[in-house]
Amino acid sequence: MKHLIIGNSAAAIGAVEGIRQMNKSDQITIISDEPYFTYSRPLISYLLSGKLSLEKMNYRSKSFYEDNHVTFKYAHAEKVDHLNKQVFLDDGDQMSYDKLLIATGSKAFIPPFAGLESVENKTTFLSLDDVKKLDAMGLESKRVLIIGAGLIGLKCAEGITKKAQSVTVLDLAPQILSSILDYDSSLIVKQHLEKKGINFILSATAEKFTQNTLTLKDKTQIDFDILVLCVGVRPNASLLSGIAAIEKGVVINERAETSVPDIYAAGDVTNGVAILPNAYVTGECAGINMAGGNKTISKMLPMNAIGFFGLNIITAGNYTGSIFELNKDSEFKRLFYQDGLLNGYIMIGNIAKAGIYTSLIREQTKLDTLDFPLICEKPQLMAFRLEERLEKLGGKVERMKFFQPEI
Amino acid sequence: MKRVYVNEKWCLGCRLCEYYCAFQETKESDMARALKGIKINPRINIEEKNGISFAVSCRHCEDALCVKGCITGALSKKEEVILIDKERCVSCYTCILSCPYGAISPSQDGAIKKCELCTDSASGIPACVKGCPNNAIVFEERLG
Numbered sequence: 001m002k003h004l005i006i007g008n009s010a011a012a013i014g015a016v017e018g019i020r021q022m023n024k025s026d027q028i029t030i031i032s033d034e035p036y037f038t039y040s041r042p043l044i045s046y047l048l049s050g051k052l053s054l055e056k057m058n059y060r061s062k063s064f065y066e067d068n069h070v071t072f073k074y075a076h077a078e079k080v081d082h083l084n085k086q087v088f089l090d091d092g093d094q095m096s097y098d099k100l101l102i103a104t105g106s107k108a109f110i111p112p113f114a115g116l117e118s119v120e121n122k123t124t125f126l127s128l129d130d131v132k133k134l135d136a137m138g139l140e141s142k143r144v145l146i147i148g149a150g151l152i153g154l155k156c157a158e159g160i161t162k163k164a165q166s167v168t169v170l171d172l173a174p175q176i177l178s179s180i181l182d183y184d185s186s187l188i189v190k191q192h193l194e195k196k197g198i199n200f201i202l203s204a205t206a207e208k209f210t211q212n213t214l215t216l217k218d219k220t221q222i223d224f225d226i227l228v229l230c231v232g233v234r235p236n237a238s239l240l241s242g243i244a245a246i247e248k249g250v251v252i253n254e255r256a257e258t259s260v261p262d263i264y265a266a267g268d269v270t271n272g273v274a275i276l277p278n279a280y281v282t283g284e285c286a287g288i289n290m291a292g293g294n295k296t297i298s299k300m301l302p303m304n305a306i307g308f309f310g311l312n313i314i315t316a317g318n319y320t321g322s323i324f325e326l327n328k329d330s331e332f333k334r335l336f337y338q339d340g341l342l343n344g345y346i347m348i349g350n351i352a353k354a355g356i357y358t359s360l361i362r363e364q365t366k367l368d369t370l371d372f373p374l375i376c377e378k379p380q381l382m383a384f385r386l387e388e389r390l391e392k393l394g395g396k397v398e399r400m401k402f403f404q405p406e407i
Numbered sequence: 408m409k410r411v412y413v414n415e416k417w418c419l420g421c422r423l424c425e426y427y428c429a430f431q432e433t434k435e436s437d438m439a440r441a442l443k444g445i446k447i448n449p450r451i452n453i454e455e456k457n458g459i460s461f462a463v464s465c466r467h468c469e470d471a472l473c474v475k476g477c478i479t480g481a482l483s484k485k486e487e488v489i490l491i492d493k494e495r496c497v498s499c500y501t502c503i504l505s506c507p508y509g510a511i512s513p514s515q516d517g518a519i520k521k522c523e524l525c526t527d528s529a530s531g532i533p534a535c536v537k538g539c540p541n542n543a544i545v546f547e548e549r550l551g
């Protein structure tokens with residue numbers, strides 16, 4: 001069996017590990033247009049700040065391809081011929097496959113800002129090469145303007161504040177991190193970032209760039225030396241356009257199959273949530289099935305764990321329903337619940353045991369089976385019924401031995 | 408595979424497991440001296456309320472969400488034991504977001520902390536289990 005994987009990041013590595021759970025003999029080739037050993041994309045801001053060295057970026061140990069008998073090829077895949085099961089590469093090569101995985105991730109979304117082409121020093125912030133580009137621009141004594149106060153924009157800001165002369169983050173939205181925080185909680189994080197020297201211009205519409213100046217709709221002018229575009233990302237699905245079903249991203253079923261036989265897709269390129277855990281899990285599922293297994297996965301929750309200058313944030317689910325709030329000292333928490341279920345939560349500062357909340361959302365645990373006040377206070381297994389605790393901590397035998405119906 | 412299991416009804420809440428865990432980590436020979444004046448941050452934690460208590464530590468899940476979700480590759484599974492490579496952890500806490508048991512915690516040294524079943528110990532038996540006076544935590548093979 002010949003497996004061809006386009007992409008070399010979390011989804012691709014998940015697929016390799018999935019295939020190898022099934023057998024050691026199938027052929028695996030990875031095609032990537034980044035000329036690097038598989039690296040952890042979220043770590044690029046740590047590389048930028050100097051917190052991590054290049055080799056610490058590796059997502060797997062250096063012998064990973066060897067250990068897993070993976071052939072790595074540096075090339076850009078240009079076209080998929082699904083009828084003849086071939087992929088055409090930019091170096092003129094063409095590769096045949098039995099099973100194909102599209103793990104091409106996401107690409108930057110850049111709005112058609114007027115005058116953008118007149119800006120000389122500009123980049124996106126998605127890859128190792130983007131870090132190299134920023135470093136080459138010489139951040140020291142430069143004024144950096146970041147468009148987009150989302151996760152990527154703010155991670156970039158964190159990574160350069162120590163180096164750059166000034167960092168300003170601009171966003172159309174009235175709040176920062178609008179994909180993971182509600183307005184109130186965003187203020188806590190914004191304040192923290194401002195203390196660390198980051199400037200914000202929110203509810204702002206960029207109108208026009210003229211070289212090193214941005215003019216806003218309200219005619220305010222902002223001068224800068226370096227522009228970083230972090231408005232958002234979109235699934236990089238073009239290889240399958242006109243071939244497979246694509247909505248926002250490539251549509252996959254619970255086996256990570258696309259609408260085309262023998263073509264799978266995983267990670268940011270799909271319709272799912274664009275986070276690394278989802279990339280790995282969908283990739284692994286695809287790999288197992290590509291190698292003849294039978295793995296299904298359910299849709300992953302939107303969830304996120306991130307930190308800025310030591311302030312940790314964990315969030316999951318959606319923020320509708322009634323609110324339980326705790327806001328004291330350096331701890332902020334909101335739980336959102338409705339119809340007896342937990343919909344979502346936001347934790348800032350103290351994030352201990354957050355995964356217990358995540359599991360309540362994931363498992364759709366009925367809140368009336370729990371000690372609700374206790375679990376609101378803090379996530380803990382004590383809030384579960386005895387038999388649930390026994391199962392969680394004792395395995396199945398324990399449950400049979402000790403389970404006694406409550407009278 | 409052998410795992411640490413909890414017999415809740417035998418747990419006295421004495422927290423010796425927590426102390427033995429913290430002591431094991433110091434690699435010292437005298438427990439009193441090693442832990443004197445230190446606020447311990449053990450990899451096993453007692454939950455306690457109204458006379459009920461039990462210990463919680465990593466379950467070494469078969470379907471380990473923490474390992475799959477780890478953004479750096481710092482968490483891995485070797486012979487069914489989930490290990491943390493502190494050098495590669497950046498404390499993003501995606502594992503804490505994912506763990507349904509609350510068995511992974513932050514630490515002061517820039518990496519997360521979790522039970523690794525004392526895989527580096529000579530006896531092969533986790534320190535918490537050895538130190539438990541009432542068999543409330545055991546190290547054995549069970550289903551599921």
Ligand SMILES: Cc1cc2nc3c(=O)[nH]c(=O)nc-3n(C[C@H](O)[C@H](O)[C@H](O)COP(=O)(O)OP(=O)(O)OC[C@H]3O[C@@H](n4cnc5c(N)ncnc54)[C@H](O)[C@@H]3O)c2cc1C
Nearest residue numbers: 007009010011033041042077104105106267268275276279
């Ligand atoms: C700065 C930053 C911080 C982040 N922080 C977090 C975080 O804290 N937590 C989290 O969960 N997620 C985070 N993310 C998101 C996370 O990085 C992605 O969800 C994850 O990398 C998706 O993995 P993937 O394998 O789907 O695709 P990607 O990582 O996007 O990789 C796709 C690869 O395919 C290659 N490729 C694309 N098209 C072709 C082609 N035609 N031919 C050959 N190769 C091709 C690309 O060059 C790329 O190397 C962050 C992202 C960024 C940019």
